[in-house]
Amino acid sequence: MLKPGDTIGILGGGQLARMMALAAAPLGLKCHIFAPEGDNPAFDVAAAHTVAGYEDAAALKAFAAAVSVVTYEFENVPATTADILSAQVPVLPAPRALAITQDRWTEKSFIRDLGLAVPDFVAVSSVEELEAALVRLGRPSVLKTRRLGYDGKGQAIIRDDVTAQAAWDAIGRAPAILEAFVPFEREVSVVAARSLSRDVVAYDVCENRHAHHILAETVLPAAISAKTEQAAKDAARQIAEALDYVGVFAVEFFVAGFGDQEALSVNEIAPRVHNSGHWTLGGAETSQFEQHIRAVAGWPLGSVKRLGRISMENLIGDDVMRWPELLAEPGLVVEIYGKREARPGRKMGHFTRVIR
Amino acid sequence: MLKPGDTIGILGGGQLARMMALAAAPLGLKCHIFAPEGDNPAFDVAAAHTVAGYEDAAALKAFAAAVSVVTYEFENVPATTADILSAQVPVLPAPRALAITQDRWTEKSFIRDLGLAVPDFVAVSSVEELEAALVRLGRPSVLKTRRLGYDGKGQAIIRDDVTAQAAWDAIGRAPAILEAFVPFEREVSVVAARSLSRDVVAYDVCENRHAHHILAETVLPAAISAKTEQAAKDAARQIAEALDYVGVFAVEFFVAGFGDQEALSVNEIAPRVHNSGHWTLGGAETSQFEQHIRAVAGWPLGSVKRLGRISMENLIGDDVMRWPELLAEPGLVVEIYGKREARPGRKMGHFTRVIR
Numbered sequence: 001m002l003k004p005g006d007t008i009g010i011l012g013g014g015q016l017a018r019m020m021a022l023a024a025a026p027l028g029l030k031c032h033i034f035a036p037e038g039d040n041p042a043f044d045v046a047a048a049h050t051v052a053g054y055e056d057a058a059a060l061k062a063f064a065a066a067v068s069v070v071t072y073e074f075e076n077v078p079a080t081t082a083d084i085l086s087a088q089v090p091v092l093p094a095p096r097a098l099a100i101t102q103d104r105w106t107e108k109s110f111i112r113d114l115g116l117a118v119p120d121f122v123a124v125s126s127v128e129e130l131e132a133a134l135v136r137l138g139r140p141s142v143l144k145t146r147r148l149g150y151d152g153k154g155q156a157i158i159r160d161d162v163t164a165q166a167a168w169d170a171i172g173r174a175p176a177i178l179e180a181f182v183p184f185e186r187e188v189s190v191v192a193a194r195s196l197s198r199d200v201v202a203y204d205v206c207e208n209r210h211a212h213h214i215l216a217e218t219v220l221p222a223a224i225s226a227k228t229e230q231a232a233k234d235a236a237r238q239i240a241e242a243l244d245y246v247g248v249f250a251v252e253f254f255v256a257g258f259g260d261q262e263a264l265s266v267n268e269i270a271p272r273v274h275n276s277g278h279w280t281l282g283g284a285e286t287s288q289f290e291q292h293i294r295a296v297a298g299w300p301l302g303s304v305k306r307l308g309r310i311s312m313e314n315l316i317g318d319d320v321m322r323w324p325e326l327l328a329e330p331g332l333v334v335e336i337y338g339k340r341e342a343r344p345g346r347k348m349g350h351f352t353r354v355i356r
Numbered sequence: 357m358l359k360p361g362d363t364i365g366i367l368g369g370g371q372l373a374r375m376m377a378l379a380a381a382p383l384g385l386k387c388h389i390f391a392p393e394g395d396n397p398a399f400d401v402a403a404a405h406t407v408a409g410y411e412d413a414a415a416l417k418a419f420a421a422a423v424s425v426v427t428y429e430f431e432n433v434p435a436t437t438a439d440i441l442s443a444q445v446p447v448l449p450a451p452r453a454l455a456i457t458q459d460r461w462t463e464k465s466f467i468r469d470l471g472l473a474v475p476d477f478v479a480v481s482s483v484e485e486l487e488a489a490l491v492r493l494g495r496p497s498v499l500k501t502r503r504l505g506y507d508g509k510g511q512a513i514i515r516d517d518v519t520a521q522a523a524w525d526a527i528g529r530a531p532a533i534l535e536a537f538v539p540f541e542r543e544v545s546v547v548a549a550r551s552l553s554r555d556v557v558a559y560d561v562c563e564n565r566h567a568h569h570i571l572a573e574t575v576l577p578a579a580i581s582a583k584t585e586q587a588a589k590d591a592a593r594q595i596a597e598a599l600d601y602v603g604v605f606a607v608e609f610f611v612a613g614f615g616d617q618e619a620l621s622v623n624e625i626a627p628r629v630h631n632s633g634h635w636t637l638g639g640a641e642t643s644q645f646e647q648h649i650r651a652v653a654g655w656p657l658g659s660v661k662r663l664g665r666i667s668m669e670n671l672i673g674d675d676v677m678r679w680p681e682l683l684a685e686p687g688l689v690v691e692i693y694g695k696r697e698a699r700p701g702r703k704m705g706h707f708t709r710v711i712r
Binding site for chain 2: 003004005018021022025026027028030043044045046047285286294299300302303305307320323324327328330331334335336337338340349356
């Protein structure tokens with residue numbers, strides 16, 4: 001268990017690390033950020049930082065020696081990085097969550113083995129296997145690389161007008177899965193946390209709207225039944241317990257049907273604070289960032305009470321130029337990430353309306 | 357007017373600077389802290405810092421060149437420091453507020469000249485003048501140094517059992533004022549802000565309880581009439597306008613009598629964020645720290661809406677050891693300042709209960 005004055009190490013220097021560091025400070029904890037060369041806005045709010053590659057063993061060892069626990073802002077932490085750090089200092093969430101969620105086949109198998117619904121899927125490692133999988137799952141279906149996909153990258157929908165070869169080329173001929181296409185009505189997610197003492201809390205389910213494969217807007221409450229809301233939270237708890245997870249995580253679901261026919265299937269697990277939880281900053285009694293810090297510090301979790309009806313919107317690329325108008329709106333919770341350059345598709349900030 | 361990515365310079369590295377820096381980051385602003393050698397917890401959350409004395413002209417010039425505006429966490433910024441900085445970069449609040457509030461005689465004269473009630477006072481620069489003043493104001497009365505007093509330092513109550521000489525010695529024979537003793541029922545304060553575009557907002561009036569001359573607890577709403585509440589806010593606005601003030605400030609009042617007899621007199625003005633405004637962090641839609649940053653950045657002020665009934669308590673010295681119990685209380689807003697050593701009388705943190 002950490003105490004005020006101790007230091008949390010964070011892998012990654014982007015907005016998620018930055019918001020974690022901003023949440024750690026009021027709890028009296030310092031942060032040390034480890035990230036490669038680049039635009040690392042988390043450096044501006046942390047007590048210390050190391051600029052080095054995730055494969056730099058000497059730098060990792062020095063970093064581990066300087067902190068009391070290591071956590072991370074992204075799920076693609078290399079296994080060797082986690083191993084080097086784990087040998088010296090606790091890494092939370094534990095590397096097993098990384099190993100499972102870094103590979104879509106492993107992740108979906110893990111979820112299915114828990115008895116939770118997932119869209120049907122088949123592993124594919126050649127165009128011949130893809131042809132066979134298409135016969136089994138039909139068209140449309142979705143081809144996804146097993147590793148390193150996010151925000152729609154490494155994915156291709158295979159409709160009637162696409163050949164298996166074209167899809168296989170489109171994702172770079174990497175080991176993949178073919179997934180049944182879910183004609184889902186909407187996407188929801190649960191952000192939840194589990195503590196070292198095994199308490200689990202889940203924030204209310206939020207509904208997500210994407211644009212160009214990037215989260216654009218999150219609203220709460222989600223337009224789902226109380227039964228579905230509870231099922232989503234129960235699934236999150238089951239996943240956390242099966243992983244012996246410590247920290248904040250998100251589970252994304254597809255929702256098909258309405259009313260009694262409403263059915264969830266798990267899309268993916270993110271073993272970290274998540275964009276669909278940004279509304280908790282100002283919209284819940286404890287933000288997901290503070291919650292994560294509490295969990296990895298070995299502290300009790302905070303209240304997940306929601307403070308009103310919520311709408312959170314991302315500021316993508318030039319959207320951030322809206323800042324004068326947003327800052328002038330009374331009561332709006334505005335967060336600007338401090339990135340140097342507003343490239344298209346880049347998450348530059350977000351804002352949350354809380355209707356009390 | 358600043359824009360996201362710009363840097364605010366802050367004189368002082370303590371908890372107020374730290375909470376300002378933590379409020380600046382979500383707005384996309386960087387902070388550069390300037391403070392002498394010492395325990396400077398603000399360094400841990402700022403993009404840059406300079407360790408130098410407030411009289412170090414070269415260091416001040418380099419600091420001014422690195423920032424877009426300078427503000428401060430304490431009112432005793434030396435006039436020469438403010439002059440050096442002002443020659444290069446805007447200093448907000450403007451140094452005139454410092455000049456007036458650094459000297460109790462100037463401050464009280466300024467307030468009286470505005471037509472606001474202040475306890476009767478007389479300037480005193482020798483034991484003979486003190487004897488004469490005691491004849492005029494009677495006993496008990498309060499001797500206070502004109503400069504550098506805070507948290508009860510540089511003050512002596514002169515009752516029947518104290519000689520003028522003993523009191524004069526007790527405050528170090530420094531230029532002083534003798535002030536009529538106010539048998540006040542309670543102390544309240546208003547935290548308010550004025551923007552570059554001359555808007556003024558005032559948070560609700562809070563009631564303050566002190567222990568050993570240090571603020572112990574702040575509660576809202578204050579047990580005063582609506583008329584008195586409005587009078588306090590009006591006084592704050594009048595002071596801000598007379599100073600052409602930009603930023604957050606606090607006005608402390610004594611309240612005597614009840615009901616129709618309720619009467620305010622101004623105790624002092626603090627030209628900075630103030631301990632009695634800490635409740636706004638989690639207890640109002642915009643914290644006083646964010647409000648101050650908005651004001652000195654030239655941005656619109658935020659909503660001062662209070663989110664419930666409030667109780668804020670300071671953690672003084674070893675009180676901070678209560679952190680495990682406080683972190684376990686659902687919904688409590690806890691702020692630990694990250695200071696290295698919990699000396700007696702030292703403000704180490706605070707916490708706020710918000711009853712929604």
